[in-house]
Amino acid sequence: MSNKQQVKCDGRPNGCRNCERLQLECVAGDGSTMLAGSRTSSSPISLRKIRTYRSCQSCRLSKTKCNGDRPKCSRCSAKLIQCVYDGCAAPRWTRNLNKVEARSVEEEEDDEDEDDDDDDGKGGKEEVGSSPAGREEMATSAVPTVPTVPINPDDSHPSVRAASLKFTDEVHEKSPVLSDAASMSVAASSSLSGPNGQVASHPLAWNLRRVVEQYFTNLHPLRCFAFVHKPSFMRQLDKGLSSDDESALLHIICAHGAKFLVLTAGLGDSSAPLSLWKNAGNQWAKRAEYLMLANFGRISVQRLMTAILLHDFHFRLGEYGQALMISGLAVRMAQALKINTEYNADILCTQGDAAAPSVASRESRRRLMWACYVLDAWAGSGVDQLTLLRENDIKIQLPSNERNFGLRIPTVTETLGVGHVLQFLPPAVVPRRPAANMGIMAYYIRVVALWKRIVRYVNHLHAGPPPWQPDSAFAALDADMHLWRRELPDFVDYTTETIYARLDSNQLGALVLIHCTYHHNYLELYKLTMPDLFKLPKPFVFPPEHQGFLQRAQANCYYHAHQIADILAEAAEHGSRILSDSLLPFFVYDSSRVMLYYVARLLDPSRPDAEAKMRDGVKAVESNNRVLRMMSALFPIAQSL
Structure with missing residues (x-):
């Protein structure tokens, strides 16, 4: 020895x-x-x-x-895959051995010739940059860093990363683009997790930025998920994460982005393994959930954002139990943060209060509250006993359009009631048309509120006048639906020009969703005309003298079901990522059921156009089946519908 x-x-x-x-x-x-x-x-x-x-x-x-x-x-x-190393070419202990050996050699040279030692002036000490490994370490240390937060050791478990590389090897033989996306997912994971099990906040690797961009391109515009102010978020990433709450938000954003990264890389090809998409980003989501639940008594805006995105992540995977529990946690967080009311009466931020939230922060809080409202509505299926939020308790205005939000422009918009603004606003600050400052998100919130009212009515059919009477709740809801459609601005209308304009701004998915929701609302409203199909517990009996009303309502129900099929068929031509909202599979399913039931049970065969309408209905159902097959790469539930 x-x-x-x-x-x-x-x-x-x-x-x-x-x-x-x-x-x-x-x-x-x-x-x-x-x-x-x-x-x-x-x-x-x-x-x-x-x-x-x-x-x-x-x-x-x-x-x-x-x-x-x-x-x-x-x-x-x-x-032809990306090659990523965790550290230098040799571990630190080999460099230490080289230093000791170099000192030993120099000590022997000192004994033989002290003059040569004086000329060298190194005294047997080796600088860090004197070896290739040392130069690499010096170059790494020159990169600016910021404080890091610890990461769960389970994230780097060998079985987890081995599974990711297994997907890389499987996909490489079938699609070079998918192979690159899978290997990039591994590289992005290493950029999030440092060699010591830490989350490196800066500098972000280019591939991790691509994952974040995938989230903002695909999921951010949908429903009310656009509560993260992108410029502020990207600036914070460059500056560095300073808390576990910010780290949790980054992890769940990357979890969503990883799935869309794999999808846009070519997962629509039937030869690609579905397991690659199903497992993409799951470890990041688990990490985000761990950070959120590790100290769930601490409430913050970032934690609420994480909870809402986690709810959608679980819902997409068909994990409805987890999604339901997180929905309750999210609503309670929102109530604790008191974001259901405006911070103060200074909506336009003209008072110059340094302690008050910024313009972007105020708008982000509003959007976050409305996101909780929409989440609670869908999670509770519109049933009063299952929902935790009431419209009367939300005393904030609707979100502004994306341009004003991105540029931090304070604006006054309407409230949930059409034509109404916040009561405490002075007339001088209210514009002539507050609705001009609203975008797709505001109109989507209103159509979801209409859906809640419709579900409440269908569940209590016998509580008021019969639907054929003008003063019935049915007539009022039908009138409100027509009003919503009439108040819809041109830039939210479903036309060819709007389709390509929204496609260019990555908002076509949001446009498809809002119009499918509108037509699906009519399917909910007309349930009472098809009690056998929807298994109503207390069906409404239509007397013979009102059979004309019944037949017109059934025909309208078929029309709106067909409209859903037409919209989704056209959207599918632009790629499966346009169909990325997790509610669309259920809309497609109800659309097909209504059309098949109508042509098989309700359509009068003696009508001159009966055969043509039957062929048209069958063709629309076949189109829905193709759309569901496309969605099966996005949602497991689509495979069983």
Whole structure:
């Protein structure tokens, strides 16, 4: 055993292997010495052939021997995938050994010639940048860093990352683009998680930024998810994460973005494995959930954002139990934060109060509250006993349009009631048309509020006048639906010009959703005309003298079901990512049921156009089936519908 280095000796004559591998002098028990490297070449090239200290992530996770070549190993070069290393070419302890060995050599030179030592002036000390590994470490340390937050050790479990690389190897043989996306997902994971199990906030790798951009492109515009102010969020990423709440929000954003990254890379191809999309981002979502629930008594805006996005993540995967529990947590957070009321009466932020929230923060809080309202409405299925939020308790205005939100322009909009503004606003600050400051999100919130009223009416059919009477709740709801459609501005209308304009601004998915929701509301309203189909507990009996009203309502129900099929068929031509809202599979299912029931049970075969209408209905149902097959890559529930 060497006295200097304390290397365990394996007892091999003429020098042990351990000393030979480390290129040290082997001191035998009798005091004799032998240069262990004399048996083989002691050059760095020879040492490299003996052992590779660092394997790339791809080789390590696939349990394949890596030759350690940089910047790309031979396996990654052959497979044309991204090659990522966790650290330097050699671990720190090898550099320490090199330093000690260098000092030993210099001490021997000092004994022989002290003048040469004075000329060198190094005193046996080696600088960090004197070796290739040291130069790499110096270059890494020169990059600005920010405080980090600890990450759950389970995130880097070998089985998790091995599964990711398994997907990479499977997909590579079928689609080079998918292979690149899968390998990028692994690289992005390493950029989020540092070598010591930490979340590196800055600088963000380019591939991680691509994941974040996928979220803002695909999920952010849907429903009321646009509560994150993108410019502020990206600036915070550059500046650095300062809390677990911000880290949790980043993780769930990346979890959603990872799925869309795989989807846009070509998962629509039937040859691609669905398991790749299903597992993309799951570990990031688990980390976000861990950070949120680890100290769930602490409430913040970022935690509420994380809860809402986690709810949608679970709902997309068909994990409805988890989604239901998180929905309750999100609503209670919103109530604790008191974001159901305006911060103060200074809506336009003209008072210059430094302690007050900024324009972007105020609008973000409003959008967050409305997101909770929509989440609570869908989670409770419109049933009063299951919902926790009431419209009368939300005393804030509707969200402004995306342009004003992005540019931090304070505006006055209407409230949930059409034509109404906040009562405490002075007339001088109210514009002539407050509705001009609203966008798709505001009109979507109103159509969801109408849906809640319709469901409440259908569940209590016998509480008021019969539906054919003008003063009935049915007539009032039908009039409100027509009013919503009439108040819809041109830029939210479903026309060819609007379709391509929204496609250019990544809002076509939101446009499709709002119009499908509108037509689905009519399916809910006309349920009372098809009691056998919808299994109503207390069906309404229509007398013979009102059969004309019944037949017109049934025909209208068929019309709106057909409209859903037409809208989704046209949207599918622009790619499956346009169909990425998790409610659309249920809309498609109800649309097909209504059309099949109408042509099979309600359509009068003696009508002149009966055969043509039947063919048209069957064709629309077949189109819905194709759309559901496209959605099966997005939602597991679509496979069973």
